[in-house]
Amino acid sequence: xxxxxxxxxxxxxxxxxxxxxxxxxxxxxxxxxxxxxxxxxxxxxxxxxxxxxxxxxxxxxxxxxxxxxxxxxxxxxxxxxxxxxxxxxxxxxxxxxxxxxxxxxxxxxxxxx
Amino acid sequence: xxxxxxxxxxxxxxxxxxxxxxxxxxxxxxxxxxxxxxxxxxxxxxxxxxxxxxxxxxxxxxxxxxxxxxxxxxxxxxxxxxxxxxxxxxxxxxxxxxxxxxxxxxxxxxxxxx
Numbered sequence: 038x039x040x041x042x043x044x045x046x047x048x049x050x051x052x053x054x055x056x057x058x059x060x061x062x063x064x065x066x067x068x069x070x071x072x073x074x075x076x077x078x079x080x081x082x083x084x085x086x087x088x089x090x091x092x093x094x095x096x097x098x099x100x101x102x103x104x105x106x107x108x109x110x111x112x113x114x115x116x117x118x119x120x121x122x123x124x125x126x127x128x129x130x131x132x133x134x135x136x137x138x139x140x141x142x143x144x145x146x147x148x149x150x
Numbered sequence: 151x152x153x154x155x156x157x158x159x160x161x162x163x164x165x166x167x168x169x170x171x172x173x174x175x176x177x178x179x180x181x182x183x184x185x186x187x188x189x190x191x192x193x194x195x196x197x198x199x200x201x202x203x204x205x206x207x208x209x210x211x212x213x214x215x216x217x218x219x220x221x222x223x224x225x226x227x228x229x230x231x232x233x234x235x236x237x238x239x240x241x242x243x244x245x246x247x248x249x250x251x252x253x254x255x256x257x258x259x260x261x262x263x264x
Contacts, residue, residue: 070252079240080255087250125192127252137181137244138253142192 039064039130043141050116050148058111058144060126069102069109070127070138080125084111116148152177156241156256162264163228163235171226171259173241182224183242183253186210193240199224228261236263 040063050056060069068087072080084093086102086109093100097120099112109126123145127138154175163169173182184196195208199218213232218224224243228235238260242253 068250072252072255077238077260079257080242080253082252082254085250085252140193145190 039066039128039139041126041128041139041141043124043126043144046142046144048144048146050113050146052117052148052150053115055115056113058113058124058126058146060109060111060128060141062107062128062139065104065107066128066131067104068129071100071109071111072125072127074123074125074143076122083124113146116146118148118150121146121148154241154243154254154256156239156259158259159257161259161261163261164264166230168227168229169261171228171239171241171261173224173226173256174222175224175243175254175256176222177243177254178221179243179245179254180221181244182218183244184208184214184216184224184226185240185242187238187240189238196226196239234263235261237261 042061044059070085071083073083074080084100089104091102097114102109123143125140125143127140130139157172181200183198185193187193194210196214197205197208197216199205202218202221205216205218215227238258240258241256244253
């Protein structure tokens with residue numbers, strides 16, 4: 038059974054600092070997805086990583102995928118308050134019985150001045 | 151514009167009552183999903199459907215029912231057997247296997263028991 042673990046689950050940062058959120062998964066998969074959820078809102082797609090070594094950047098966020106290590110990272114550069122949200126990673130569950138994507142528990146990011 | 155629409159945005163249920171949450175998509179996606187999210191928690195899969203007239207239970211299907219009579223629609227009924235239904239419910243859709251695109255989510259329905 039595919040398991041997806043994120044850490045940390047809670048992250049309090051100061052504005053201007055850098056930090057990384059980690060997403061580990063337990064079985065082979067070559068695709069990984071990052072979503073953002075603002076309080077009380079739905080999930081918005083941030084990045085779709087489709088191969089080993091894939092790197093995508095949008096503003097102060099950069100996501101990467103290492104399929105051999107079964108690890109994705111979401112790096113935050115010079116955090117600003119607007120980045121405060123919960124970030125979920127999700128992994129493809131090829132042939133699995135629980136739908137197509139398995140989600141991590143989410144990382145709640147709080148950026149303070 | 152294509153998208154996925156959930157209604158209502160807020161729903162109140164009395165004890166012992168069944169309620170139905172609507173999910174409609176015009177993205178021509180084959181697969182649709184229902185998730186439950188409790189405060190401060192992740193997503194838990196309730197039901198999913200890969201094609202019309204077929205659906206499978208997820209991790210927490212007890213107390214819920216679904217139908218998939220049309221490709222565009224995947225309504226979720228929260229039955230009186232669900233003892234703690236207060237939560238945020240999210241519907242999602244995807245192309246077959248969702249491999250290259252992931253899911254598209256609706257805006258959610260917040261259900262409260264009164």
